[in-house]
Amino acid sequence: MAEQPVLDTYDIVIIGAGPVGLLLSTCLARWGYKIKHIDNRPEPTKTGRADGIQPRSLDLLRNMGLKPAIMAHEPAKVYEVAFWDPSAKAKGITRTGTWASCPSFIDARYPFTTLLHQGLIERVFISDLEKNGVNIQRPWTIKGFRSDEKKDPEYPVEVDLEHVDGGAKETVRAKYLFSGEGSRSFVREQLKIGIKHKDPIAHVWGVMDGVVKTDFPDIKMKCTIHSEYGSIMVIPRENNLVRLYIQIASSTDPDWNPRKTATEEEVQNSAKRILQPYSIEWERVEWYSVYPIGQGIADKYTLDHRVFMGGDACHTHSPKAGQGMNTAFLDALNLAWKIHHVEAGFADRSLLHSYETERKLIAENLLNFDAKYAALFSQKAPAAKDIAAATETERGAEKKPAGEEENQFIKTFKESCEFTSGYGVAYNPNSLNWSPSHPAQSSIINPKGNKNRTGRILINSNVTRVVDANVVHLEQEIPLNGSFRIYVYAGKPSVTSQALQDFAHNLNKESSFFTSYLRPDINSVSHHEKHNPHSYFFTFCTIFASKRSDIEISRDVPQVLARYRDHIYADDIWDHRVPDATAASHAKMGLDQERGGVIVVRPDGYVGIVVSLVEGSATVAALNSYFGAFSSKSFGEPRAQL
Amino acid sequence: MAEQPVLDTYDIVIIGAGPVGLLLSTCLARWGYKIKHIDNRPEPTKTGRADGIQPRSLDLLRNMGLKPAIMAHEPAKVYEVAFWDPSAKAKGITRTGTWASCPSFIDARYPFTTLLHQGLIERVFISDLEKNGVNIQRPWTIKGFRSDEKKDPEYPVEVDLEHVDGGAKETVRAKYLFSGEGSRSFVREQLKIGIKHKDPIAHVWGVMDGVVKTDFPDIKMKCTIHSEYGSIMVIPRENNLVRLYIQIASSTDPDWNPRKTATEEEVQNSAKRILQPYSIEWERVEWYSVYPIGQGIADKYTLDHRVFMGGDACHTHSPKAGQGMNTAFLDALNLAWKIHHVEAGFADRSLLHSYETERKLIAENLLNFDAKYAALFSQKAPAAKDIAAATETERGAEKKPAGEEENQFIKTFKESCEFTSGYGVAYNPNSLNWSPSHPAQSSIINPKGNKNRTGRILINSNVTRVVDANVVHLEQEIPLNGSFRIYVYAGKPSVTSQALQDFAHNLNKESSFFTSYLRPDINSVSHHEKHNPHSYFFTFCTIFASKRSDIEISRDVPQVLARYRDHIYADDIWDHRVPDATAASHAKMGLDQERGGVIVVRPDGYVGIVVSLVEGSATVAALNSYFGAFSSKSFGEPRAQL
Structure with missing residues (x-):
C-alpha cells in the first residue's frame, strides 16, 4: 500500500446520477460520508425518461424534506x-x-x-447534494475497477475514472462502488453478471x-x-x-x-x-x-458486498406501470442505511447481504406483476360491480356475505393497486424483519391484534405533538436520519406507568442496545437536538392514549424518553378508519389502547418487530435480542434466559 | 400638460414595502399594471416586526401561490x-x-x-414581484405629492421621490398613490388626516x-x-x-x-x-x-380616491392578538381588485369608495376586539367545562338543552377565535354585498337554507375535478386572478338540465354581464386558458351533485360553461361536517342537493350574492342586476321588469 500514497480515498464512488444514484448519494452525504459521484452526461436529463412518483415514493421524498421542491413544479x-x-x-x-x-x-x-419530468426531479436531489458539498463530476465515466480486501481492508475498491472525451483520468480508492448506470451497466458487464429474461x-x-x-x-x-x-x-x-x-x-x-x-x-x-x-x-x-x-433481471446485485448495483442496472421492464424510478429509489434507500449502519459500527458487515435478497425479490415481484398487469388490462372490461367492490372503502361498504370469495379480477386488481402505489412492497422474514424463526424469541413479541406486518411500511396515523399541540403525521415525524425508529405506544399513563419506568430502567442498563451505541459526544449535544440526543442508532417516539392537555411530560414520561421532547404525542385525533376508537393511532396499529406496545421501524420505514409493553425487563430484553441479531455487539442478558 | 412631457407615468406609485404595500404591488403587477414601488429602507426587514399569519391569511397566500415558499421556511x-x-x-x-x-x-x-420572521415573508413577495418585472427602489422616500384630476384626468397624481441620502430626485405621474408607510405616514400627515384614539x-x-x-x-x-x-x-x-x-x-x-x-x-x-x-x-x-x-385609527383612508392609505398608516394597536400583518394584507387585497376593476373598465369609479367603508369598519372592529380580548385574558381562568363547550366540534358534541344561553365567556371566546383566525371578517351590506336593500330584487335571491353570508368568505368544501379526477379544495380552485368567481351549483343533471341550458342561453344574450365584458382578444385565446377564456371580469365553476364517473362534460354541460373544462366538479366527497349529505359541498353551502344554485364571490373571496338556479331567465337576470349595481354598464332587461 505504501507504493500508492497519492490516491484519493472516498467512502463510496457512485456511477450514474439518475434516480438510484442520486437518492443513495443524497442519503449518504447527509449522514456525513465522503462521496465521489460521476455521470457520463454533461448535464441532468433534459427531456423524457421516467416521470411517475408513486404514493409511497412521495412519502419517502417528504420524509427527506424534498417533497415541497417537487411539488413546486406543479406536477x-x-x-x-x-x-x-x-x-x-x-x-x-x-x-x-x-x-x-x-x-x-x-x-x-x-x-x-x-408525474414530473425526470430532469426536474434529478435537480431537486442535485441541489440538496450541493448543500452537503457533493458536486456531480460530469461528463465522466468509469473505465475499470478492482476490489481486494486483502490489499487494503479499509478502502478495498480501486476505481479508474475518465472524462468522456478521454482527456483527464483519475484513479481513486473507496470503501464501496455503486453502479446506478442504467440498463447498460459497465460495472455489471465487468463483473460478468448475467441478465435473466423472465418473459x-x-x-x-x-x-x-x-x-x-x-x-x-x-x-x-x-x-x-x-x-x-x-x-x-x-x-x-x-x-x-x-x-x-x-x-x-x-x-x-x-x-x-x-x-x-x-x-x-x-x-x-x-x-x-x-x-x-x-x-x-x-x-x-x-x-x-x-x-x-x-424484461430482465440481473442474477446478482453484488459479488463481494463492496461493489453494488441498483436501479435499471439490475432490472428492466415495460414502462406501463410506471415503476422504474420508484423501484430505483427503494433500491438506493435499502442500501444506503445498511452501508451507514455497517460503517458507523452499529451493524455486522453481513447486514449488507440482505440488500440483494430483499431488493431482488421486489424486482422479481415487479416482473411477475408486469405480466399480470398487462393481462389484467387486456382482458374484457370488468363489470361495474366488480370495480365498485374492488375500490370500496371501509366506511359505508356493504358487508360481504360470509364465505363469499373475492373473484379473481378483484383480487388481482387489489394486488396491482398495492403494487403500483408502492404500499405493496413486502420484505421476507430475515434478521431485520421478525418472524417466528427469528433469533429473538419471546411470548411478548408480535402481540395479538397487531396490524403492522414486519417487512412492510408502518401504518399511517395522526397524533398531536405535546410540546406545541401541532397535529402531525406520526410516520413522518422522524426524518430520514438513518436511525431505527422506536415507537413506544404508552397506552394510558395510569395503566402503563410502571411498565414505562421499567422500560426506561432496562434501557439504561449496561450492555442494552441503548447504552451500547451512545454518541461519543453525548455530553456536548445541543439542547435543541431533537432526533439523536443519545445515539445515531435510534430515535424514540412516545405516544400516549390521552388527550394532549392531560399529558405532563415532566410527570408522565421517564427521563430517557422525555429527552425526545419533540417526539411525545397524544393519540387524540379521530380517524374515520377506526371511528369508534378513543386512541385511533393505537387502534390502527392493532395495539391495546390501555397497555400500548413498542414498534421498531427500520431506518427505511419498514417494520422490524412489534413487542408488548410490559412491566419488568421483558420488553427491553426482546428488543435487545432483536437488535442483537444483526448488530455488531450482542446485548443484555444471555439469550438462553429469555 | 404639454409643459411636462418628461415625467414618467405609472398606474400606481406605492410607498413602503411592508406587508400592505407588497401584497398590493404583487396583485397589480400580476394583473398587468405598471408600478413604481419604493421603500426607505436599504433592504427588507432583517429581524423582528410582525410575524403572525392567521388561518385566513394562509388561505389567501395559498390562493396567490405563495404558500409553498412561506412554508419552505418551516415556520x-x-x-x-x-x-x-x-x-x-x-x-x-x-x-x-x-x-x-x-x-x-x-x-x-x-x-x-x-409564525415566521417578517423579512422572510417580505422576500417571498419581492421574489414574485421580480418575476413580474417590479423591483423595489431602495432606499427612496416620498417628499411630496399633488393630486389634480382637472390638470390631468388620466394621471392626476404627481409624486416627488428622493433617495434617502438626498442625492437623486425624481418626479413621476400616476393614476394612484398608495401609502403603506406604516404608522408614521408622510402621506397621511400631508393630507392632514387625524388619528382617533379609541382607548x-x-x-x-x-x-x-x-x-x-x-x-x-x-x-x-x-x-x-x-x-x-x-x-x-x-x-x-x-x-x-x-x-x-x-x-x-x-x-x-x-x-x-x-x-x-x-x-x-x-x-x-x-x-x-x-x-x-x-x-x-x-x-x-x-x-x-x-x-x-x-391604539389609533385614521379618520379617513383616502380623500379623493386617488391617494389611498392602508396597513399601519391607518390603524395601530397592540401586538397581542397578532393581527397587524393580516389586517394589512386584507386592506391591500380589498383595494387591489377595486383599482383593477375600475381601470379595466368593468366597474364604475365609485367602487373605490367602498375601500374605506369596508376596511375602516374592520379596523374599528379590530380595536374594539383588542380591548375585549385583553379583558378576556385578564379575568379569572375560565372553567374547564366552558372551555370544552367553547371549543366543541359539531361531531359528538352534546346537544345543548333548548333555550340554554351560551354564557358570556363562551360567546366572547368564540367571537375572538373567529376574529383572530381571520374568518370573522364581515363586510356590511353595500352594492357588492347583497342585502334586501340592494338594487337587485328578485324572489330567487338568497334562497331558503343558504348558509353563505354576503360579505363573508366562501365556505370551504372538497370536490372532485372531472377532467383529471383530482380531489381539490373548491374555494382554492380559482387563483387570485382579479375576477369574480361564479360557482354554478348544478345539482342533479336530470333535474337541472333545462335550468342549465336556460342559464347558458341567457348568459349569451346581448347586454348580459357575460357578453358585456368579453375579452377583445377572445378569438385568439389559447385552448389551454383555464380561468379567463371569455373575460377577465369573471371565472365560472360548475359543480354537479353526481359521482365523477357519471359526468360527461360534452353531454351534461352547456358549451359556455364547458369551456371552463378545468372548473367542472363532482360533489362526491364525504365531509364529516355534513355526514349524511350525498353532495357535501351543496349541503355545506345550504343549497338544494337536487336543484343547486349560483354563488357569486368577489375577486377577494367574499360572497356577493346567492341566487337559485331556475328555469327561464330569472337567474341570469338576478346576476345582471347584481353586477349592474356597481359596474360601468347596466345589463339585461330594464330593471322594472325584474
Missing part, C-alpha cells in the same frame, strides 16, 4: 385510470370504465401518482411528450386505449404536457424486428386513428423516442 | 394558547388551561397561526426574539403568563426562536412615562422572575426592541 396528479375500448355501437373508441389508481382501501397520505417477449415502444389540442375527454387522466388501429397509453404531465406510449413492435409479431422504428409523424398519425372519434393535434413536441425494452 | 405553527397564572398552592406560576387558537367550530383549512391607554412594550434553554414546558406554545412579578407573552417562532413580549409601562401606571425603557438584561431578568419555578437562559438574542404603542 400532474393521477387519481384515476380510464379504460377505452372499441365501441360496440359506433365507430371509434368508448370509455369502458375508470379505476382509482390508489383506492381508499390503501391508507395512503397521497392517493395519486405524481421472452420484447417490445419496441414509441414515446412522445408534447402539448396537444384535443377533444378527447380523458387527456388529463392516465388512459389505456385499445382500438382496432392499435393501442396507446396516455399519461398526463406538468404544464399541459401529455405523454403517449405507443407499442410499435412486439417479438410476437410475425415480422418482429427489434430495430423497427417509426417517425414522429407516423406515431402522431397512428394516435389520430386510435383516438377516433376524437381529434388530436400537436401544438409542440417536447421529446420523442423509440426504444426496445425486454 | 412555527400555533394550534393552542396556554394560560399561566400565579399558583395558589406553590411558589411560581401554574398552567390554568389551554385553548385551541382556531377551534374546530371554525371550518378552517389551516387551523393554526403560522386612551398607551403601553410601552419590550419584545425580544432569541434562542433559549428552558424547562418551561410550553415554550413552543403561545402563552399568556401572569405572575406576581409581571406579565409576559410567549410566541414560538421558526428555528427554535421564541419571542417574548413584556409590558414595560402603561399609561395607567402612577409614574407613566411613554419614554420608559428597559435594557435587554432587565427584560431577561424580569422574564426569569416571571417564569419561576422554571428556568430560562438565552443562548442567543436575535432582536430586542422597546416601543410605545397606542
Whole structure:
C-alpha cells in the first residue's frame, strides 16, 4: 500500500446520477460520508425518461424534506385510470370504465401518482447534494475497477475514472462502488453478471411528450386505449404536457424486428386513428423516442458486498406501470442505511447481504406483476360491480356475505393497486424483519391484534405533538436520519406507568442496545437536538392514549424518553378508519389502547418487530435480542434466559 | 400638460414595502399594471416586526401561490394558547388551561397561526414581484405629492421621490398613490388626516426574539403568563426562536412615562422572575426592541380616491392578538381588485369608495376586539367545562338543552377565535354585498337554507375535478386572478338540465354581464386558458351533485360553461361536517342537493350574492342586476321588469 500514497480515498464512488444514484448519494452525504459521484452526461436529463412518483415514493421524498421542491413544479396528479375500448355501437373508441389508481382501501397520505419530468426531479436531489458539498463530476465515466480486501481492508475498491472525451483520468480508492448506470451497466458487464429474461417477449415502444389540442375527454387522466388501429397509453404531465406510449413492435409479431422504428409523424398519425372519434393535434413536441425494452433481471446485485448495483442496472421492464424510478429509489434507500449502519459500527458487515435478497425479490415481484398487469388490462372490461367492490372503502361498504370469495379480477386488481402505489412492497422474514424463526424469541413479541406486518411500511396515523399541540403525521415525524425508529405506544399513563419506568430502567442498563451505541459526544449535544440526543442508532417516539392537555411530560414520561421532547404525542385525533376508537393511532396499529406496545421501524420505514409493553425487563430484553441479531455487539442478558 | 412631457407615468406609485404595500404591488403587477414601488429602507426587514399569519391569511397566500415558499421556511405553527397564572398552592406560576387558537367550530383549512420572521415573508413577495418585472427602489422616500384630476384626468397624481441620502430626485405621474408607510405616514400627515384614539391607554412594550434553554414546558406554545412579578407573552417562532413580549409601562401606571425603557438584561431578568419555578437562559438574542404603542385609527383612508392609505398608516394597536400583518394584507387585497376593476373598465369609479367603508369598519372592529380580548385574558381562568363547550366540534358534541344561553365567556371566546383566525371578517351590506336593500330584487335571491353570508368568505368544501379526477379544495380552485368567481351549483343533471341550458342561453344574450365584458382578444385565446377564456371580469365553476364517473362534460354541460373544462366538479366527497349529505359541498353551502344554485364571490373571496338556479331567465337576470349595481354598464332587461 505504501507504493500508492497519492490516491484519493472516498467512502463510496457512485456511477450514474439518475434516480438510484442520486437518492443513495443524497442519503449518504447527509449522514456525513465522503462521496465521489460521476455521470457520463454533461448535464441532468433534459427531456423524457421516467416521470411517475408513486404514493409511497412521495412519502419517502417528504420524509427527506424534498417533497415541497417537487411539488413546486406543479406536477400532474393521477387519481384515476380510464379504460377505452372499441365501441360496440359506433365507430371509434368508448370509455369502458375508470379505476382509482390508489383506492381508499390503501391508507395512503397521497392517493395519486405524481408525474414530473425526470430532469426536474434529478435537480431537486442535485441541489440538496450541493448543500452537503457533493458536486456531480460530469461528463465522466468509469473505465475499470478492482476490489481486494486483502490489499487494503479499509478502502478495498480501486476505481479508474475518465472524462468522456478521454482527456483527464483519475484513479481513486473507496470503501464501496455503486453502479446506478442504467440498463447498460459497465460495472455489471465487468463483473460478468448475467441478465435473466423472465418473459421472452420484447417490445419496441414509441414515446412522445408534447402539448396537444384535443377533444378527447380523458387527456388529463392516465388512459389505456385499445382500438382496432392499435393501442396507446396516455399519461398526463406538468404544464399541459401529455405523454403517449405507443407499442410499435412486439417479438410476437410475425415480422418482429427489434430495430423497427417509426417517425414522429407516423406515431402522431397512428394516435389520430386510435383516438377516433376524437381529434388530436400537436401544438409542440417536447421529446420523442423509440426504444426496445425486454424484461430482465440481473442474477446478482453484488459479488463481494463492496461493489453494488441498483436501479435499471439490475432490472428492466415495460414502462406501463410506471415503476422504474420508484423501484430505483427503494433500491438506493435499502442500501444506503445498511452501508451507514455497517460503517458507523452499529451493524455486522453481513447486514449488507440482505440488500440483494430483499431488493431482488421486489424486482422479481415487479416482473411477475408486469405480466399480470398487462393481462389484467387486456382482458374484457370488468363489470361495474366488480370495480365498485374492488375500490370500496371501509366506511359505508356493504358487508360481504360470509364465505363469499373475492373473484379473481378483484383480487388481482387489489394486488396491482398495492403494487403500483408502492404500499405493496413486502420484505421476507430475515434478521431485520421478525418472524417466528427469528433469533429473538419471546411470548411478548408480535402481540395479538397487531396490524403492522414486519417487512412492510408502518401504518399511517395522526397524533398531536405535546410540546406545541401541532397535529402531525406520526410516520413522518422522524426524518430520514438513518436511525431505527422506536415507537413506544404508552397506552394510558395510569395503566402503563410502571411498565414505562421499567422500560426506561432496562434501557439504561449496561450492555442494552441503548447504552451500547451512545454518541461519543453525548455530553456536548445541543439542547435543541431533537432526533439523536443519545445515539445515531435510534430515535424514540412516545405516544400516549390521552388527550394532549392531560399529558405532563415532566410527570408522565421517564427521563430517557422525555429527552425526545419533540417526539411525545397524544393519540387524540379521530380517524374515520377506526371511528369508534378513543386512541385511533393505537387502534390502527392493532395495539391495546390501555397497555400500548413498542414498534421498531427500520431506518427505511419498514417494520422490524412489534413487542408488548410490559412491566419488568421483558420488553427491553426482546428488543435487545432483536437488535442483537444483526448488530455488531450482542446485548443484555444471555439469550438462553429469555 | 404639454409643459411636462418628461415625467414618467405609472398606474400606481406605492410607498413602503411592508406587508400592505407588497401584497398590493404583487396583485397589480400580476394583473398587468405598471408600478413604481419604493421603500426607505436599504433592504427588507432583517429581524423582528410582525410575524403572525392567521388561518385566513394562509388561505389567501395559498390562493396567490405563495404558500409553498412561506412554508419552505418551516415556520412555527400555533394550534393552542396556554394560560399561566400565579399558583395558589406553590411558589411560581401554574398552567390554568389551554385553548385551541382556531377551534374546530371554525371550518378552517389551516387551523393554526403560522409564525415566521417578517423579512422572510417580505422576500417571498419581492421574489414574485421580480418575476413580474417590479423591483423595489431602495432606499427612496416620498417628499411630496399633488393630486389634480382637472390638470390631468388620466394621471392626476404627481409624486416627488428622493433617495434617502438626498442625492437623486425624481418626479413621476400616476393614476394612484398608495401609502403603506406604516404608522408614521408622510402621506397621511400631508393630507392632514387625524388619528382617533379609541382607548386612551398607551403601553410601552419590550419584545425580544432569541434562542433559549428552558424547562418551561410550553415554550413552543403561545402563552399568556401572569405572575406576581409581571406579565409576559410567549410566541414560538421558526428555528427554535421564541419571542417574548413584556409590558414595560402603561399609561395607567402612577409614574407613566411613554419614554420608559428597559435594557435587554432587565427584560431577561424580569422574564426569569416571571417564569419561576422554571428556568430560562438565552443562548442567543436575535432582536430586542422597546416601543410605545397606542391604539389609533385614521379618520379617513383616502380623500379623493386617488391617494389611498392602508396597513399601519391607518390603524395601530397592540401586538397581542397578532393581527397587524393580516389586517394589512386584507386592506391591500380589498383595494387591489377595486383599482383593477375600475381601470379595466368593468366597474364604475365609485367602487373605490367602498375601500374605506369596508376596511375602516374592520379596523374599528379590530380595536374594539383588542380591548375585549385583553379583558378576556385578564379575568379569572375560565372553567374547564366552558372551555370544552367553547371549543366543541359539531361531531359528538352534546346537544345543548333548548333555550340554554351560551354564557358570556363562551360567546366572547368564540367571537375572538373567529376574529383572530381571520374568518370573522364581515363586510356590511353595500352594492357588492347583497342585502334586501340592494338594487337587485328578485324572489330567487338568497334562497331558503343558504348558509353563505354576503360579505363573508366562501365556505370551504372538497370536490372532485372531472377532467383529471383530482380531489381539490373548491374555494382554492380559482387563483387570485382579479375576477369574480361564479360557482354554478348544478345539482342533479336530470333535474337541472333545462335550468342549465336556460342559464347558458341567457348568459349569451346581448347586454348580459357575460357578453358585456368579453375579452377583445377572445378569438385568439389559447385552448389551454383555464380561468379567463371569455373575460377577465369573471371565472365560472360548475359543480354537479353526481359521482365523477357519471359526468360527461360534452353531454351534461352547456358549451359556455364547458369551456371552463378545468372548473367542472363532482360533489362526491364525504365531509364529516355534513355526514349524511350525498353532495357535501351543496349541503355545506345550504343549497338544494337536487336543484343547486349560483354563488357569486368577489375577486377577494367574499360572497356577493346567492341566487337559485331556475328555469327561464330569472337567474341570469338576478346576476345582471347584481353586477349592474356597481359596474360601468347596466345589463339585461330594464330593471322594472325584474
